[in-house]
Amino acid sequence: MRVAIVRRLPGASFSMDVYADGLVSGLKTVRPNWEIVELTPNPYSLGNKSSWFKGIHKYYERYWHYPAIIKQQKADIFHIIDHSDGHIIYWLKSTGKPIVVTCHDLINFLQPENIQDGSRLSFFSTAFWKFAVKGIRLANHIITVSAHTAKDVRQILGLESERLTVAPNAVDSSFCPLSATEIQAFRQQHQISPQTICLLNVGSNQPRKNIFTILRVLAVLKAKDVSVHLFKTGADFNSEQKKFIHTHKLENNITYLGKPDNATLVQIYNAADILVSPSLYEGFGITILEAMACGTPVITSNTTSLPEVAGDAAILVQPTDVEAIAEAVIHLNSDPDFRQQLIDKGLTRAKSFTWEKTAEQVASIYETL
Numbered sequence: 001m002r003v004a005i006v007r008r009l010p011g012a013s014f015s016m017d018v019y020a021d022g023l024v025s026g027l028k029t030v031r032p033n034w035e036i037v038e039l040t041p042n043p044y045s046l047g048n049k050s051s052w053f054k055g056i057h058k059y060y061e062r063y064w065h066y067p068a069i070i071k072q073q074k075a076d077i078f079h080i081i082d083h084s085d086g087h088i089i090y091w092l093k094s095t096g097k098p099i100v101v102t103c104h105d106l107i108n109f110l111q112p113e114n115i116q117d118g119s120r121l122s123f124f125s126t127a128f129w130k131f132a133v134k135g136i137r138l139a140n141h142i143i144t145v146s147a148h149t150a151k152d153v154r155q156i157l158g159l160e161s162e163r164l165t166v167a168p169n170a171v172d173s174s175f176c177p178l179s180a181t182e183i184q185a186f187r188q189q190h191q192i193s194p195q196t197i198c199l200l201n202v203g204s205n206q207p208r209k210n211i212f213t214i215l216r217v218l219a220v221l222k223a224k225d226v227s228v229h230l231f232k233t234g235a236d237f238n239s240e241q242k243k244f245i246h247t248h249k250l251e252n253n254i255t256y257l258g259k260p261d262n263a264t265l266v267q268i269y270n271a272a273d274i275l276v277s278p279s280l281y282e283g284f285g286i287t288i289l290e291a292m293a294c295g296t297p298v299i300t301s302n303t304t305s306l307p308e309v310a311g312d313a314a315i316l317v318q319p320t321d322v323e324a325i326a327e328a329v330i331h332l333n334s335d336p337d338f339r340q341q342l343i344d345k346g347l348t349r350a351k352s353f354t355w356e357k358t359a360e361q362v363a364s365i366y367e368t369l
Helices: 014-030 051-071 088-093 122-138 149-159 180-189 211-223 239-247 261-270 284-293 304-309 324-333 335-352 354-367
Strands: 001-006 035-039 078-079 098-103 141-144 164-166 197-204 228-234 254-256 274-275 298-301 315-317
Touching: 014 035, 014 354, 051 122, 051 149, 051 197, 051 324, 078 088, 088 098, 088 122, 088 164, 098 122, 098 354, 141 149, 141 274, 149 164, 149 197, 180 261, 197 211, 197 261, 197 324, 211 228, 211 239, 228 261, 228 298, 239 261, 261 284, 274 284, 274 324, 284 298, 284 304, 284 315, 298 304, 298 324, 304 315, 315 324
Parallel strands: 001 035, 001 078, 078 098, 098 141, 141 164, 197 228, 197 274, 228 254, 274 298, 298 315
Antiparallel strands: none
């Protein structure tokens, strides 16, 4: 079987890169005789052109040029790995080939500010996104990464359960516990003492990520004379968050570590004492599994898909309850037995999410189609 995996532009979405890499690796393991073809848009540069011209050209590349190229490809089945590229299905239907699409979340239907917050042309971005995502209704089968996302797909897009399969994300084997020596060296490099509680947040800075709550937790802990520090990776703080940091004198309690490569990210997870991920909405929440796989305890939200990912291996909190999150941090730090129990549960739970297991589910869908 020749399977065409339709990817995003490299670097356009870190989480989609992780998903595509993991799925392809898993498919090559569980179906070694298949031909897996990865289709990726060509990077383009417009030099000194105006930002408006670049924006228009980006829409042309994504919604016209790239779909036209994909339509010309020869494959037994097409798998679009990001629901945001659902518009490509409009182009592929005339080929008569089966089409599978993975839907990761429908947050922008429920909270459109997540598009508007990071877009220069928010009205057009929202309209094009909705047009694209509605295209997944024409796919032969839709994979969702969580039962919560499957529920959203049924309710928002009106799709029947028979066309949906939940095949969860997984965690790469490179995420694992490091030696105490390596952890100590990384913390010393960033001047984090053994007595300091090092919190970590990984990901974007969209409103749904609830970064302000994390900053408020940091301020509360500092006011209680808790020695605490926050590592932030992924998107940097926005101007309003930086103003909050300055107002509450948190500059010395925060280190922004940029967008690290995989090896460095593993070091960061290991060096942190607790992952704090109080998202208001997640289609899955892969950072929870990555932290667990590294032996880092997790505090996360009791909403959307996060409880089904975390199971009983994390502390679940109401995402805007600052005091509850702060108390959970203190509890983890003051009760070593409880902390170790959570670490052990996390390591066990992370091992149950493998890309080979996910790929087996996906391959079975291909074969049925």
